[in-house]
Amino acid sequence: MREEIGSNDYVIRVIDHPAAIDAARWNALLRSQAAPTPFMRQEYLNALHESASAIGDTGWLPQYLVVEHGNELIAACPLYLKDHSYGEYVFDWAWADAYQRHGLTYYPKLLCAVPFTPVPGARLLARDTASRELLLHAMSQVARDAKLSSAHVLFLNDADREAAINAGWMMRSTVQFHWTNREPEPYADFADYLSSLQREKRKKVQQERRRVTESGVRLTTHAAGEITERDWEFFYRCYTLTYRAHHSTPYLTRDFFRRMAATMPEHWVLFVAWRGDSRVASSLIAIDTEQGAAFGRYWGAVEHIPFLHFEACYYQPLQWCIANGMKRFEGGAQGEHKMARGLLPVQTWSAHWLAQPKFARAVADFLEREGEGVENYLDELNERRPFKAAATDKPRPNFEPLIGP
Numbered sequence: 001m002r003e004e005i006g007s008n009d010y011v012i013r014v015i016d017h018p019a020a021i022d023a024a025r026w027n028a029l030l031r032s033q034a035a036p037t038p039f040m041r042q043e044y045l046n047a048l049h050e051s052a053s054a055i056g057d058t059g060w061l062p063q064y065l066v067v068e069h070g071n072e073l074i075a076a077c078p079l080y081l082k083d084h085s086y087g088e089y090v091f092d093w094a095w096a097d098a099y100q101r102h103g104l105t106y107y108p109k110l111l112c113a114v115p116f117t118p119v120p121g122a123r124l125l126a127r128d129t130a131s132r133e134l135l136l137h138a139m140s141q142v143a144r145d146a147k148l149s150s151a152h153v154l155f156l157n158d159a160d161r162e163a164a165i166n167a168g169w170m171m172r173s174t175v176q177f178h179w180t181n182r183e184p185e186p187y188a189d190f191a192d193y194l195s196s197l198q199r200e201k202r203k204k205v206q207q208e209r210r211r212v213t214e215s216g217v218r219l220t221t222h223a224a225g226e227i228t229e230r231d232w233e234f235f236y237r238c239y240t241l242t243y244r245a246h247h248s249t250p251y252l253t254r255d256f257f258r259r260m261a262a263t264m265p266e267h268w269v270l271f272v273a274w275r276g277d278s279r280v281a282s283s284l285i286a287i288d289t290e291q292g293a294a295f296g297r298y299w300g301a302v303e304h305i306p307f308l309h310f311e312a313c314y315y316q317p318l319q320w321c322i323a324n325g326m327k328r329f330e331g332g333a334q335g336e337h338k339m340a341r342g343l344l345p346v347q348t349w350s351a352h353w354l355a356q357p358k359f360a361r362a363v364a365d366f367l368e369r370e371g372e373g374v375e376n377y378l379d380e381l382n383e384r385r386p387f388k389a390a391a392t393d394k395p396r397p398n399f400e401p402l403i404g405p
Contacts, residue, residue: 010074012138015064018046018078025073026125033122035157037295038288039114040122043263045078051256054115059084063110065138067131075131077124078114079139081148083107087251089118089333090154090174090350095363099149104356106150110143113154116251118176118333119295120155120348124163132163140167140353153351164351170360172350172367173374175381177336177343179318179329181292190319193342201340201386208307209315215305217280219316222270231270232257235282238300269294271316273301273308280305283312285320285329292327294320314341336381345381347374 015021023042030036038044047053054060060080067075084107085092099106112123126132136153143151153164165171187193194202222231236254243250260268267288273281281301287294299313314331318341321329331343339345352367354360 009069010134011068012134013066013068014079014142015066016062018042018049018062018064021046021064021066021076022073026076029073029076029125029127030122032127033125033157034159035121036288036291037119037121037293038264038267038286039117039119039295040078040125041264044260045114047256047259047263048115048252051253051259053252053256054080054087056081059086060115061108063142065135065142067126067134067138074128075124075126075135077112077135077139077153079142080111080113080115081108081146082111087116088113088154090152090172092152092352095150095359098362099359104149104359109149110139110146110151111154112139112152118155118348119330120176121157122160123153123156124160129159129163132159133167136163136167136169136351136353143353143355147355149355151353156349156351161349161351169351169353170364170367171371172352173347173371174350175345175374175378176333176348177331177338178346179321179331179341179343181322181325181327186325187322190315190322193318193322196388197342197386198388201342204340205315208310211307212305212311215308216275217273217305217308217311219312220272220274221316221320222272223320224266224268227261227265227268227270229261231272231282232261234272234279235270235284235298235300238282238302239284239298240300241302242298242300269317269320271312271320273305273312275305281308281312283316285317287326289324289326292325294326294329296330296332310341314338314343318342339381339384339386342386344385345378347378 021042026042030040049055049062059082063079063081065077065079066073085096088111096106124132124135126135139151153160156164161171181187194205236257240250267286269285269287271283272279280303283299284297285294286297294317296313296317299309301308317329331338352363354363
C-alpha cells in the first residue's frame with residue numbers, strides 16, 4: 001500500500017513477521033519517543049513470535065505497519081489480526097457479544113498492542129505528529145480493505161492519544177496503580193519510604209513482612225545477567241503454577257524467557273524466596289534503567305505461605321527500586337489492593353475505531369458514560385491515598401505499565 005502526502009512519497013508496508021523488521025532502525029525510532037519501554041523493542045516483539053507465544057495459531061497474526069521515506073523509517077507499530085480478545089487487558093467482550101446478537105462479525109479485529117503486556121507507553125512509533133496520524137490512517141484503511149469490524153490501540157501514551165483524538169478515534173480509559181519515588185529528594189531506603197505512609201498502612205506492611213520472616217522465608221535478588229538457567233527454570237515452574245491455580249494456560253512459552261535471557265538480560269530482575277535450602281516462590285520484574293522505571297510482571301509459588309505474595313511482588317521490588325534510584329514502579333493491570341502498599345491510581349488509555357457507524361455511535365455513548373464512572377472512581381481513590389498528609393505528593397500524569405502481580 002502506498003500513501004502520498006504533499007509532494008513526498010511515503011511507502012507503507014504491512015509486515016507479517018517481526019524478524020523481517022530491522023532491529024536497529026526500529027529500536028532507534030523507539031528511543032526517540034517520549035515514553036519508550038523495553039516491551040516495544042524489536043527483540044521483545046520478535047521473541048513473542050519466535051517462541052510461538054504470539055503467532056497466528058494463538059490468535060495473534062502479525063500485521064506490523066512500517067512507514068518509510070526513502071531509506072528512512074519514519075513510523076512503525078506492532079499490529080495484529082486478532083480472532084479473540086485474550087491477553088489484552090482492555091475488555092471488549094461485550095462489544096463482540098453485541099455484534100453477534102445483531103448478526104454481525106466482530107472477529108477478526110485489528111489490534112495495535114504488545115501481546116500480554118498492559119504497560120502504557122509509545123505504541124505509534126513516529127518521528128512527528130504527521131507520521132503518527134499517518135499510522136492511524138493506514139490502520140483504519142487496512143481494516144476497511146479487509147472488511148474488519150474495528151481497529152484498536154491499547155495503552156498508548158500522550159502523543160499517541162492526541163493523534164488518535166485528532167483522527168476521530170474513540171478514547172477509553174481505565175485505572176492502574178503505580179508507585180513513584182519521592183521528589184525532589186528520593187527515599188533513602190525502604191524504612192524511609194514506610195515512614196511516609198499513614199500509621200495503619202505502615203503497621204500493616206510491617207506485620208506482613210514480619211509474618212514472612214517468621215515463616216522461615218528469606219529472599220534473594222538476581223539482577224540482569226546474574227539470573228542463571230536454573231533460576232529461569234524455577235521461575236517458569238512458578239509462572240505456570242500461577243496459571244494452573246486459575247485453571248488457565250500460560251500465555252508465554254519457556255522459549256520466550258530463554259530468548260529474553262539471551263537478547264535482553266539487562267531488563268530483568270528476579271526475586272527468589274527460600275525456606276531453608278528449598279526455593280518456594282519467585283517474582284520477576286522488568287526494568288528500564290535509562291527511564292528509571294520498573295514493571296511488575298509475573299509471580300508464582302510452589303506452596304502457599306501467608307503474605308509471601310506481597311513480599312515478593314511489592315516489598316522486595318520497591319526496596320530494590322529505592323536502593324537503585326528508580327523513579328517509578330508500575331504494578332500492572334488492576335488491583336486496588338496495591339494502594340495500601342503505596343501504589344497510587346493512574347489513568348491509562350486506549351483508542352478505538354469501529355467500521356460500522358451505528359455500533360460506533362453506540363460504543364461512543366457507552367464510553368462517555370463509562371468514562372464518567374472512571375473519573376468518579378479516580379476521585380474516590382485519591383481521597384483514600386495511603387500517605388501522610390504532609391508527605392502526599394501527587395504523582396505526575398503518566399500514560400506510559402503484565403500481567404501484574
